[in-house]
Amino acid sequence: MSEPLTEKQKERLRKYIFMGGFMDKSLSLYACRYCDYRVKALSDMPLQDVLWSDGVTHEEYPYSIFPELWYCPKCQRVYRTSKLTELDTIVVGTNINIPEELMPWKDTPRLLEPQLQEYRKILRNQDFGYDVDLEMMVRRRMWQKLNNKYRPNPDKGEFRHAVTLTNEHRELLNDLHPWLYEGNVTKALIKAEALRQLGRFELSLQLLDIIQNEHEPDRIEADWLKVLKAYNNARSTDLVVVGCWDIDY
Numbered sequence: 726m727s728e729p730l731t732e733k734q735k736e737r738l739r740k741y742i743f744m745g746g747f748m749d750k751s752l753s754l755y756a757c758r759y760c761d762y763r764v765k766a767l768s769d770m771p772l773q774d775v776l777w778s779d780g781v782t783h784e785e786y787p788y789s790i791f792p793e794l795w796y797c798p799k800c801q802r803v804y805r806t807s808k809l810t811e812l813d814t815i816v817v818g819t820n821i822n823i824p825e826e827l828m829p830w831k832d833t834p835r836l837l838e839p840q841l842q843e844y845r846k847i848l849r850n851q852d853f854g855y856d857v858d859l860e861m862m863v864r865r866r867m868w869q870k871l872n873n874k875y876r877p878n879p880d881k882g883e884f885r886h887a888v889t890l891t892n893e894h895r896e897l898l899n900d901l902h903p904w905l906y907e908g909n910v911t912k913a914l915i916k917a918e919a920l921r922q923l924g925r926f927e928l929s930l931q932l933l934d935i936i937q938n939e940h941e942p943d944r945i946e947a948d949w950l951k952v953l954k955a956y957n958n959a960r961s962t963d964l965v966v967v968g969c970w971d972i973d974y
């Protein structure tokens with residue numbers, strides 16, 4: 726089982742590490758809080774950030790995001806990655822071509838988000854108890870993953886794509902939207918999007934008015950709100966690119 730690095734191992738690694746400011750990457754070792762199963766994660770930044778109308782960012786870059794949720798294959802629980810136990814972190818700088826024999830925790834699997842199939846199993850088997858928020862996160866991620874099939878790719882000049890709702894899709898949206906707290910701008914925008922995708926345009930527009938009048942959306946949230954309004958007014962349920970930005974380090 727992978728263990729935190731010793732000082733000697735860290736010393737041997739140091740000569741391969743080149744620091745490059747904001748581009749520095751770090752590698753971390755985590756343990757499952759319930760069963761001590763070990764995983765590692767490399768922090769990485771996407772070169773481009775995209776926001777879609779369902780609240781997903783850079784879904785196309787699966788290695789560049791630290792997932793919100795993870796599924797422990799050993800004890801078969803899903804929970805927030807923020808609750809993993811961090812055992813060790815090393816800054817590997819801009820150079821990740823560390824010699825194989827020195828690469829820390831090389832036999833330890835990488836931290837990955839559950840696949841749709843795993844999420845389905847989780848929803849059937851896991852007892853969420855009073856943690857309604859976690860259950861809603863699972864449903865939201867399932868809905869967003871079902872949307873992936875229709876996700877327009879701005880790199881190919883696509884900015885909108887029609888969505889065909891399956892029964893599973895519709896059921897997730899129906900379960901999800903009543904639980905999203907309207908006092909939080911991001912959650913409220915996701916709720917407005919869920920209502921729009923269900924074709925409940927008037928209800929979605931009412932909620933967008935509340936967000937605009939009673940909260941203070943930041944610049945990106947304001948763009949997102951404008952797009953949702955326009956597509957609601959056009960009675961469209963298309964999945965839309967809200968914006969894409971090149972990230973300048």
Ligand SMILES: [Zn+2]
Nearest residue numbers: 757760797800
């Ligand atoms: Zn576990």
